[in-house]
Amino acid sequence: MVAVSAVALILASAVFAQEGDTTAVTEEKPAKDKRPVKDPFESGYLLNNQTIVIPTAKTLEFVIQHRFGKLNSEDFDLLGLYAPSNIRMGFNYSITDKIQVGIGSTKNNKLQDVNWKYAILRQTRSGSMPVGITYFGDAAIDVRKDTALTTANRLSYYHQLIFARKFSNRISVQIVPSFTHFNIVDSLVKHDNIAISTSGRVKITDVMGIVFEYDQQLIKQDTAVIKVKPGLSIGLEAVTSSHVFQIFIGSADAILNQHNVLYNKNDFLKKEILIGFNITRLCNF
Secondary structure (H helix, E strand, C coil), rough: HHHHHHHHHHHHHHHHHHHHHHHHHHHHHCCCCEEEECCCCCCCCCCCCCCCCCCCCCCCEEEEEEEEEEECCCCCCCCCCCCCEEEEEEEEECCCCCEEEEEEEEEEHHHEEEEEEEEEEEEEEECCCCCCCEEEEEEEEEECCCCCCCHHHHCCCCCEEEEEEECCCCEEEEEEEEEEEECCCCCCCCCCCEEEEEEEEEEEEEEEEEEEEEEEEEECCCCCCCCCCCEEEEEEEEEEEEEEEEEEEECCCCCCCCHHHHHHCHHHCCCCCEEEEEEEEECCC
């Protein structure tokens, strides 16, 4: 009798334990997916601007940015191929998944630049963080031979805060306020400038998308000295496993953002446009 009672007590305990476990499982809320969204953009570059993207740690990125001459030339320039062009080549390295540093050299004005990028926040797949925020900055020096310029007067700086959101697998958009400073500028031109840009990507296939950007300076310059025009670009992006190709038409030709913000005189609406392309190549270590 004692044995039967013991068996009954054990069975009853097992039943209550199972009921307790079931209740605990039922009441437990599913964990939110806090992983960053996958590929908000295909590259750290979007036409003339940056994106929030930083390649994974220990990745070396090789960049070629080329801008042909303007298409509205009166000479036969073969879509700007024969006209004066501009090119920048650079290397970027991801120290961590959130920190990237780089160097580059631009043909026009013989600009040598160093740049840095930090992912402050990343949009999560669950939506607990609805946007991604990344800071980008660079410093450039003009190394043309000119005895009138000191080293300090050759320097310019650019800072931007990138707010981006991936709305779906097809659409990503970002808004980018920026600050530009030149140590020396032309007479009556302001040293400090604020601008804002909007840019995005709309994928039309898994490997191709439409990309666009619009840059607007917010500080009014003396129009008698310089007539700064907004930057507008639109193009196509193609992706492979380690390359991203962007080819587009746009009005900005300086490549480095601070020079586009302060010195872009091309008017897109007057067909003062050019063909440009960007190529990025990733190498993982």
